Amino acid sequence: MKKKAYDLIKERGYIYQATSETEVEKLINGEPMTFYLGIDPTADSLHIGHFFALTMVRRLQKIGHHPIVLIGGATALIGDPSGRSDMRQMITKEQVIHNKNEVKELVKRFVQTDGDNPAIIVDNADWINPYSYIDFMRDVGKHFNINKMLATDCYKKRLEEGGLTFLEMGYMLMQAYDFDQLNRDYNCVLQVGGSDQWANMIAGSDLARKLDFQNGAKDRDLQAVTCPLLVKADGEKMGKTASGTLWVSRKKTTVYDFYQMFINSYDEDVERLLSFFSDIDMEDIKKMCATDIREAKKTMAFEVTKLVHGEDEAIKVKESSEAIFSGEKTQENAPSVEISYDLLNNDSNGLDVLVSANIITSKSEGRRLIEQNGISMNNEKIINPNFTITENNLTDNAILIQKGKKVFVKIIFNK
RNA sequence: GGAGAGUUAGCGAAGUGGUCAAACGCAUCUGACUGUAAAUCAGGUCUUUAGGGUUCAAUGGUUCAAAUCCAUUACUCUCCA
Numbered sequence: 001m002k003k004k005a006y007d008l009i010k011e012r013g014y015i016y017q018a019t020s021e022t023e024v025e026k027l028i029n030g031e032p033m034t035f036y037l038g039i040d041p042t043a044d045s046l047h048i049g050h051f052f053a054l055t056m057v058r059r060l061q062k063i064g065h066h067p068i069v070l071i072g073g074a075t076a077l078i079g080d081p082s083g084r085s086d087m088r089q090m091i092t093k094e095q096v097i098h099n100k101n102e103v104k105e106l107v108k109r110f111v112q113t114d115g116d117n118p119a120i121i122v123d124n125a126d127w128i129n130p131y132s133y134i135d136f137m138r139d140v141g142k143h144f145n146i147n148k149m150l151a152t153d154c155y156k157k158r159l160e161e162g163g164l165t166f167l168e169m170g171y172m173l174m175q176a177y178d179f180d181q182l183n184r185d186y187n188c189v190l191q192v193g194g195s196d197q198w199a200n201m202i203a204g205s206d207l208a209r210k211l212d213f214q215n216g217a218k219d220r221d222l223q224a225v226t227c228p229l230l231v232k233a234d235g236e237k238m239g240k241t242a243s244g245t246l247w248v249s250r251k252k253t254t255v256y257d258f259y260q261m262f263i264n265s266y267d268e269d270v271e272r273l274l275s276f277f278s279d280i281d282m283e284d285i286k287k288m289c290a291t292d293i294r295e296a297k298k299t300m301a302f303e304v305t306k307l308v309h310g311e312d313e314a315i316k317v318k319e320s321s322e323a324i325f326s327g328e329k330t331q332e333n334a335p336s337v338e339i340s341y342d343l344l345n346n347d348s349n350g351l352d353v354l355v356s357a358n359i360i361t362s363k364s365e366g367r368r369l370i371e372q373n374g375i376s377m378n379n380e381k382i383i384n385p386n387f388t389i390t391e392n393n394l395t396d397n398a399i400l401i402q403k404g405k406k407v408f409v410k411i412i413f414n415k
Numbered sequence: 416g417g418a419g420a421g422u423u424a425g426c427g428a429a430g431u432g433g434u435c436a437a438a439c440g441c442a443u444c445u446g447a448c449u450g451u452a453a454a455u456c457a458g459g460u461c462u463u464u465a466g467g468g469u470u471c472a473a474u475g476g477u478u479c480a481a482a483u484c485c486a487u488u489a490c491u492c493u494c495c496a
Contacts, residue, residue: 265452
């Protein structure tokens with residue numbers, strides 16, 4: 001017997017909270033309906049958490065439901081206080097416009113926006129910007145009870161650890177209104193999002209109900225589901241790397257780093273990540289993880305990379321990673337940095353070169369690493385902190401530097 | 416607008432005149448062991464050299480000597496209006 005759509009999604013671990021599980025189940029198993037996911041363009045790329053939520057959108061789209069992706073052009077200007085202990089840095093309007101475009105392009109890569117069942121991309125600035133403050137407060141603001149709002153986790157944390165500004169209080173109203181608006185314009189009946197959005201999402205369902213009551217209209221029943229936050233086995237949020245956030249955009253995080261991040265994940269996380277980011281059958285996933293965890297991990301990293309960066313890139317990065325780590329440490333496949341040729345042939349230029357290539361941040365750090373046997377050049381450990389790189393070290397104008405066990409960088413000297 | 420408290424390294428948090436480049440925890444990096452995993456253990460985390468130089472919100476002052484005392488400014492929080 002074939003499993004129902006909802007069960008498949010639930011089995012893969014996507015369902016964390018739902019306003020009413022039975023209602024949501026009915027919606028997902030039933031006739032095609034319209035649902036939405038909101039993303040605030042607070043940066044010019046998407047991080048892995050956004051991407052995760054988008055995979056849920058993909059799955060729902062695939063079984064025939066109609067997705068709306070809302071880019072929060074208005075809400076990004078306010079900043080969501082959820083889960084934050086400090087106020088979000090305000091970003092400029094120009095920045096938001098720039099981010100909006102970048103984010104839109106990325107969303108298009110993951111969610112189908114043409115063909116039979118295209119996703120619609122909307123911007124909440126379109127309806128929030130024209131709304132006057134007084135009207136908004138009279139229409140929407142009056143339905144929000146501050147006591148209730150303060151009881152929610154997202155505001156509680158801000159209250160305890162810092163101060164809560166009126167700006168941030170307004171965020172929930174806007175997101176709630178978005179849901180109502182999308183319901184009226186597109187008959188959107190379900191909102192999906194990360195679990196940190198829970199309070200904002202149910203605020204939307206509540207608002208619709210209250211507005212209906214006030215207008216004497218029929219009760220709309222807007223549902224919300226959240227997916228779990230993507231965390232590692234140690235409870236840390238996933239996607240934080242040494243160099244910062246793990247971005248989906250190639251410009252901000254190289255494909256190599258992206259792949260490495262997943263290859264280095266904990267054994268315990270592999271099954272979950274596979275269930276989220278691959279289409280492999282759950283049974284097979286379980287089997288794979290039980291028999292050969294390392295192979296399963298490779299598959300997982302490959303599948304995620306394929307999804308985000310395409311199959312060609314994924315194959316390339318998989319091959320180069322395997323080449324580098326299986327002892328075959330050629331400079332062929334390592335990620336590369338280009339620096340000026342002029343740095344060559346000065347005495348004791350080694351550390352300078354490493355600093356300019358951003359492999360180390362300071363000369364002291366370099367000295368320390370060398371003392372601890374942490375730096376290799378062309379597969380030979382460097383012992384002398386005042387080492388010199390000369391033309392004799394180059395192969396095709398490049399050298400291969402290894403920092404620690406896992407960081408390989410090819411430095412190319414440009415003439 | 417009034418009264419009070421605060422601002423210390425990536426984060427949390429000690430330190431209230433010299434022994435403070437600043438305890439401790441987290442985070443992070445390197446090494447050992449491994450499986451490019453985890454756990455464990457060892458060492459490191461301002462910079463530059465082995466001589467130092469620049470840090471404790473900012474600026475100015477007191478002192479032989481300041482994260483520590485004083486003044487001004489900025490920001491944050493609590494209570495009152």
